[in-house]
Amino acid sequence: xxxxxxxxxxxxxxxxxxxxxxxxxxxxxxxxxxxxxxxxxxxxxxxxxxxxxxxxxxxxxxxxxxxxxxxxxxxxxxxxxxxxxxxxxxxxxxxxxxxxxxxxxxxxxxxxxxxxxxxxxxxxxxxxxxxxxxxxxxxxxxxxxxxxxxxxxxxxxxxxxxxxxxxxxxxxxxxxxxxxxxxxxxxxxxxxxxxxxxxxxxxxxxxxxxxxxxxxxxxxxxxxxxxxxxxxxxxxxxxxxxxxxxxxxxxxxxxxxxxxxxxxxxxxxxxxxxxxxxxxxxxxxxxxxxxxxxxxxxxxxxxxxxxxxxxxxxxxxxxxxxxxxxxxxxxxxxxxxxxxxxxxxxxxxxxxxxxxxxxxxxxxxxxxxxxxxxxxxxx
Numbered sequence: 001x002x003x004x005x006x007x008x009x010x011x012x013x014x015x016x017x018x019x020x021x022x023x024x025x026x027x028x029x030x031x032x033x034x035x036x037x038x039x040x041x042x043x044x045x046x047x048x049x050x051x052x053x054x055x056x057x058x059x060x061x062x063x064x065x066x067x068x069x070x071x072x073x074x075x076x077x078x079x080x081x082x083x084x085x086x087x088x089x090x091x092x093x094x095x096x097x098x099x100x101x102x103x104x105x106x107x108x109x110x111x112x113x114x115x116x117x118x119x120x121x122x123x124x125x126x127x128x129x130x131x132x133x134x135x136x137x138x139x140x141x142x143x144x145x146x147x148x149x150x151x152x153x154x155x156x157x158x159x160x161x162x163x164x165x166x167x168x169x170x171x172x173x174x175x176x177x178x179x180x181x182x183x184x185x186x187x188x189x190x191x192x193x194x195x196x197x198x199x200x201x202x203x204x205x206x207x208x209x210x211x212x213x214x215x216x217x218x219x220x221x222x223x224x225x226x227x228x229x230x231x232x233x234x235x236x237x238x239x240x241x242x243x244x245x246x247x248x249x250x251x252x253x254x255x256x257x258x259x260x261x262x263x264x265x266x267x268x269x270x271x272x273x274x275x276x277x278x279x280x281x282x283x284x285x286x287x288x289x290x291x292x293x294x295x296x297x298x299x300x301x302x303x304x305x306x307x308x309x310x311x312x313x314x315x316x317x318x319x320x321x322x323x324x325x326x327x328x329x330x331x332x333x334x335x336x337x338x339x340x341x342x343x344x345x346x347x348x349x350x351x352x353x354x355x356x357x358x359x360x361x362x363x364x365x366x367x368x369x370x371x372x373x374x375x376x377x378x379x
Contacts, residue, residue: 028374031348032074032090038126038167039211040253040335041081043346045373046073048091052373053078056344057337059352059371065106071095077124083107086124086131101133113147115140123161130172134161139176153187156180162204166213173213175231177204184218186231197234199227208252208261215258215275223247223265228275240273240318251333260359262336262343263320268328270345271320272357272365322357324365342368350374 033046042062045052050066051073067073074090083106089096096102098120103113115133123134130150131142136158141151155177166173171190178185178196181203186195200220208217209231216231223246228238240261242249247265254261254275261273324345326332331348343365345353354369 028350030072030091031350031374032072033076034333034346034348035076036333036335036344036346037078038080039256040344041338042078043335043344044076044078046076046090048072048093049095051076051085051087054352054373056335057339057342057354059354059369059373061373061376067095069095074098075121075124077126079126079128084126086126087111088121088124101131103131115142115147121161122158123163125163125165127165127167127172129170130165132163132165132174134158134163134176139163139174141174151187151189153185154179155185156183160205162207164207164209164216166209166211168211169213173209173231175207175209175213175216182220184216184229186216186234188232195232195234197229199229206249206252208254210254210258211256215254217252217254217261219249219252219263223249226252226261226263226273228261238276238318240320242271242320243267250331253335255336260336262334264332264334264345266329266331268326268330270324270326270332270334270343270355270365272322272343272359273318274321274359321359321362322365323363324353324355324357324367326353346373 029047031045031047036043040056042053042055049070050064052064053062055062071089071093072091072095073087074094075088077086085104085106087096087102087104089098099117101115101121101124102111105112117135119135121133122136125132129144131144133140137155139153139155140149142149153176156179158177163176174187176185182198182200184197184199184204199218202220202222204218205221206219214231216229217226219226224242224244226240226242227236229235230237242263242265247267250264252261252263259275261275263271333346335344337344337354341357341359343355343357345355350372352371352373353367355365355367357365
């Protein structure tokens with residue numbers, strides 16, 4: 001009986017996305033932080049003695065800031081493309097204490113404020129009206145204008161600082177870990193209500209929220225399934241499969257129209273999944289697909305889906321529509337480009353890829369661009 005092969009377990013073979021360049025090895029600075037801004041128009045790199053900013057589409061250096069004080073930057077958060085940044089020290093010799101958030105005005109080339117805590121800062125999220133600071137077991141929400149504390153949210157242990165916020169909705173929606181393993185907490189600042197959702201049996205390691213705060217994607221430490229929820233009522237909307245074997249999920253990203261979800265992991269493959277944008281439960285979505293042949297094609301359901309409920313869930317899983325293969329074991333983060341059906345991939349080894357996928361045909365993505373942002377000239 002033929003079954004759908006596990007994309008992340010297939011042997012290496014030449015593909016349209018194969019990387020054939022052999023860059024010369026040169027000494028490069030260690031990367032302490034790597035992330036996108038809110039709309040993926042640029043990405044931020046935290047280094048020893050400063051931070052660099054790059055545009056994503058097309059790739060080009062934007063600016064670099066080399067600080068006078070010696071030490072590493074372990075976290076950089078940027079407010080869209082403005083002059084305001086939040087900095088946290090990192091690396092073996094942090095430039096600032098790890099329990100402080102320094103608010104940096106690049107126009108003035110100085111810190112204009114700071115927030116201090118009793119424990120290490122794990123993450124910082126920015127909106128035009130809010131600053132969100134994530135600690136290991138608590139999240140603090142501040143007004144941006146006066147730095148006054150608005151709210152505090154308790155979580156289970158959160159060593160990687162998982163937290164997502166809406167950027168296009170007002171009031172804000174905040175999603176974080178709940179009070180037990182596998183649980184998600186949704187804070188709606190409009191209704192002032194909390195919603196708890198049991199998303200996984202295992203520990204949650206990655207999450208992403210749409211810009212409007214209505215859709216939430218989560219992955220657990222197993223790394224095989226990604227689940228998409230209606231964040232407002234906690235309804236499970238869709239479940240997609242990365243692979244059959246365990247993996248460390250490094251990043252999840254929604255496209256701006258919430259039609260696609262990108263996933264990166266330590267298996268060396270970036271997956272693109274087609275999403276259902278209509279509201280409704282997972283059961284109603286399955287019924288809709290049965291009456292719409294085009295949806296069956298785009299969702300890439302297993303050919304054995306007619307046996308759902310009889311065979312293991314693996315055989316009726318929803319698979320990715322497109323893939324891009326990278327070196328295994330390295331940490332990559334994904335976002336969507338501003339050109340239609342393009343994906344941006346950035347790596348802790350300094351690599352930058354811009355790729356294109358065809359949602360109708362699927363298969364391997366086409367590499368449009370490659371750069372090593374640690375070796376750029378004329379910065």
